[in-house]
Amino acid sequence: MPIKTINNIPIYYEQHGQGDDLVLIGGMTSDHQVWKSALRLLTPHFRVLIFDNRGAGQSGSPDYPYTMEMMATDTLQLMDALAIKRAHIIGHSMGGAIAQQIALTEPEKINKLILVCTRAKISTIGSMIFSMREKLQATGMKDDVLAEYVMPFLFSETFLQNKINVKGFAHWTIQNPFPQTAMGYRNQLNATKTRDFTDQLYKINIPTLVISGEEDIISPARYGKKIAKLLGNGKFISIPDCAHMPHVEKSKAFFEIVMDFLCRDGDLSRL
Incomplete structure (x- = not known):
């Protein structure tokens, strides 16, 4: 099992493919498996690093409140341990906040x-939404019921109208052999709740694409548009009929956008 000890915490990771390095950072509750379906599209072009954040999956879950700085340092030190000097980075939800911290730090x-x-x-x-989920999990709610609770916040109405989609997500959640613990969730939530990058985004001049789902409730598209406006070199794009999980719900459209951005010369004006 590929593990690196980072900040005295075991961090599970996988690397796939060849080419320029690409680091994928998952959101709260997610582990590396959320990116598995993307590997077929990305690995012909990139050496892709997927991993479990502290508090999730097969990585360690120390019981103290996490901060965004801690989680960014985990990612940076994992990159160092794998001799990744420079990479493209994609961060989803909390992973996007971790990526913002990395962009400010290094x-x-x-x-x-x-x-x-x-x-x-x-x-x-x-x-x-996150606080209520924490309370429900603390009651001992079963994973299948918890999955049913979170789905309306993660996916669009169109996606949820398809019973196959609903069954598939519930099955994927229940069958996860390494489900996130209540402790891991609580400590990740602390990092998410305690960081505000608004006044620092102007310092980030890296070519950046901000992607939002037009029906996202958790991180509404207007928030993504605001980030892009505040960045020194940002561009915004939204995906219609899509909520908080575009890499799952609209994977074809999402990864076409990703590939177009990463494989061009960085001229954002053509998006």
Whole structure:
């Protein structure tokens, strides 16, 4: 099992493919498996690093409140341990916040940056959704019921009208052999709730694409548009009929956008 000890915490990771390095950072509750379906599209062009953030999957889950700085340092030190000097970075939701922290801390480590369904500061609605999930999990709610609770916040109505999609996501959640613990969730939530990048985004001049789902409740598209406007070199694009998980819900459209951005010369005006 590929593990690196980072900051005294075992961090599970996988590398796939060849080419320029691409680091994928998952959101809260997610582990590396959320990116598995993307590997077929990405690995012909990139050496892709997927991993479990602290508090999720097969990585360690120390019991103290995490910060965005801690989680960014985990990612940077994992890159160092794998001799990745510079990479494209894609961060989804909380992973997008981690990516913002990396861009502020060590911008020289990033070629191009893609921020997906994220925000500079958690929204009131997002905070309430995450806090309620924490309370429900603490009651001992079964994983299948918890999955049913979160789906309306993650996916669009069109996606949820398809029973196959609903069954598939519930099955994927229940069958995960390494589900996130309540402790891991609580400590990741602390990192998400306590960081605000709004006044620092102007410092980020890396070519950056901000992607939002037009129906996202957790990180509404207007938040993504605001991030792109505040960045020194940002561009915004939204995906219609899509909510918080475009890499799952609209994977074809999402990865076409990703490939177009990463494989061009960085001229954002053509998007």
